[in-house]
Amino acid sequence: xxxxxxxxxxxxxxxxxxxxxxxxxxxxxxxxxxxxxxxxxxxxxxxxxxxxxxxxxxxxxxxxxxxxxxxxxxxxxxxxxxxxxxxxxxxxxxxxxxxxxxxxxxxxxxxxxxxxxxxxxxxxxxxxxxxxxxxxxxxxxxxxxxxxxxxxxxxxxxxxxxxxxxxxxxxxxxxxxxxxxxxxxxxxxxxxxxxxxxxxxxxxxxxxxxxxxxxxxxxxxxxxxxxxxxxxxxxxxx
Amino acid sequence: xxxxxxxxxxxxxxxxxxxxxxxxxxxxxxxxxxxxxxxxxxxxxxxxxxxxxxxxxxxxxxxxxxxxxxxxxxxxxxxxxxxxxxxxxxxxxxxxxxxxxxxxxxxxxxxxxxxxxxxxxxxxxxxxxxxxxxxxxxxxxxxxxxxxxxxxxxxxxxxxxxxxx
Numbered sequence: 205x206x207x208x209x210x211x212x213x214x215x216x217x218x219x220x221x222x223x224x225x226x227x228x229x230x231x232x233x234x235x236x237x238x239x240x241x242x243x244x245x246x247x248x249x250x251x252x253x254x255x256x257x258x259x260x261x262x263x264x265x266x267x268x269x270x271x272x273x274x275x276x277x278x279x280x281x282x283x284x285x286x287x288x289x290x291x292x293x294x295x296x297x298x299x300x301x302x303x304x305x306x307x308x309x310x311x312x313x314x315x316x317x318x319x320x321x322x323x324x325x326x327x328x329x330x331x332x333x334x335x336x337x338x339x340x341x342x343x344x345x346x347x348x349x350x351x352x353x354x355x356x357x358x359x360x361x362x363x364x365x366x367x368x369x370x371x372x373x374x375x376x377x378x379x380x381x382x383x384x385x386x387x388x389x390x391x392x393x394x395x396x397x398x399x400x401x402x403x404x405x406x407x408x409x410x411x412x413x414x415x416x417x418x419x420x421x422x423x424x425x426x427x428x429x430x431x432x433x434x435x436x437x438x439x440x441x442x
Numbered sequence: 443x444x445x446x447x448x449x450x451x452x453x454x455x456x457x458x459x460x461x462x463x464x465x466x467x468x469x470x471x472x473x474x475x476x477x478x479x480x481x482x483x484x485x486x487x488x489x490x491x492x493x494x495x496x497x498x499x500x501x502x503x504x505x506x507x508x509x510x511x512x513x514x515x516x517x518x519x520x521x522x523x524x525x526x527x528x529x530x531x532x533x534x535x536x537x538x539x540x541x542x543x544x545x546x547x548x549x550x551x552x553x554x555x556x557x558x559x560x561x562x563x564x565x566x567x568x569x570x571x572x573x574x575x576x577x578x579x580x581x582x583x584x585x586x587x588x589x590x591x592x593x594x595x596x597x598x599x600x601x602x603x604x605x606x607x
Contacts, residue, residue: 337469345487369472373581374484381472386589391478393581403478403585417548419582 308335311352320359322367322442330370331378338372345376352378354394354424362428364442382440387415390436392427402427406434456557456570458539462498463516465597468530476534476591478584483577495571496587500559501535503568509535513595519566521599531597536590541572545586553583 315321316328335347355378359365368380373393382390389405401421408414416434431437456462470480486492499519501512513533520527538557546552555574562569575583 334469337467343487343489344484369475369477371472371477371479372469373479374482379477379479381477383472383475389585391581391585401581403582405585417582417586419580419585421580 308347308349308352311349311356314356315352320356321365327367327370334370334372334378338376344374347372347378348376348394350396351376351394353397354378354400355380355392357397357424358392358394358400358427361425362441363437365440366442382436384439388436388439390431390440394424395421398423400424400427402430404431404434404436406436409435452558452560454559456500456538456559457502458542459537460500460502461535461537462500462541462557462570462572463513463533463535464496464498464591465516465520465524466532466534466594468528468532471530471532474532474594476532476588476594478581478586478588480534481584481587481591482581483575483579485577492577495560495573496575497560498557498570498572499566499568500570501568503559503570514600516568517597517599519568520597523566527598529596529598532594533597534591535593535595536587541587541590544590545583548586549583 312328312331315331316324321327331347331352338344338346358380366382368382371379371381373379377393377395379391379393381392387405387407389403391403393401395401399421400423401419403419404416406416406418408416418430418434420430422430431440464476464480466476466480470477481496483493483496484490499516501509501516504512504515506512506515513535516533517527520533542555542557545555553574555572557570557572560569560571561567572587
């Protein structure tokens with residue numbers, strides 16, 4: 205038997221097969237514990253046959269938090285299209301592309317617990333530090349939240365990566381840097397949630413003693429494709 | 443003649459054999475590595491105009507006997523110019539010729555930078571400027587410059603660093 209939490213109590217719930225498709229590229233945060241939206245992440249849902257109103261819940265599948273109750277979140281939608289943002293859930297929920305109004309705090313939560321990186325806590329701390337540093341500096345623009353969303357999009361698009369160094373550009377955009385040496389060097393500056401500039405220094409595949417120095421502006425999914433094409437995944441990926 | 447104010451002479455090239463330093467705030471550092479973000483011009487905001495050059499200091503102009511003493515003097519200058527120097531902020535040092543040659547030879551447009559003396563009278567006489575960049579430049583230029591500025595020193599005056607530890 206599965207349970208969900210509502211109104212402070214636990215109620216038994218019937219089981220239904222999922223009828224509303226959940227796109228695999230959507231994801232949510234379950235309290236402080238984010239999970240990728242997968243079919244297995246969604247448990248029972250409750251459908252009111254008269255109103256066609258659908259409630260559903262999601263499991264915390266994070267292996268980091270095995271002690272958490274299995275059902276952590278529930279929300280509402282309608283068949284044929286889940287309107288995530290109409291939920292009254294107290295928990296943070298995103299669909300991709302990320303909500304333009306996503307707050308820095310909610311993005312930070314995803315960095316910390318989203319299992320997108322090796323040590324989310326360290327990256328989260330660094331992000332907080334950068335944001336606070338800029339808040340204190342009246343002469344500089346604040347850390348761009350849109351840019352942080354772009355960073356998350358990049359991590360979701362790429363294969364699992366080593367944790368980057370995070371710095372901020374003078375325009376407030378977040379930059380992620382993977383640096384082994386000046387001939388194994390990859391920087392992405394997130395201009396928005398969808399676009400980025402990158403620089404890649406990598407050994408020339410046809411002349412290993414020479415360094416290719418590439419740069420460009422492109423969509424976030426294209427950035428990592430370029431890195432892979434140039435052999436950068438060797439030192440960027442886990 | 444007593445009381446006569448000497449005119450400020452700006453724009454003399456810094457000799458290519460000499461060294462320049464750049465103040466790098468911790469937000470531009472990846473650990474102790476100076477990143478290309480430290481060498482980007484700042485865009486205009488509501489309170490200031492866009493930068494047209496990168497501010498640096500000409501170390502040999504200070505006429506100090508050692509690099510250590512040059513850095514101590516730069517730390518003192520930064521302390522008077524800036525409201526707050528964090529203990530993790532760094533001073534990055536590079537050689538003028540290495541910088542100019544590297545950027546010219548590795549950039550796609552063979553970019554020619556100029557390093558010129560740009561004194562700020564009484565406040566910062568060794569102040570100099572790297573010209574040849576634009577706020578709309580590709581981020582590559584910052585990376586190329588950063589490659590040649592990896593000799594780093596604390597930016598905070600030594601006595602204060604010790605107190606903060």
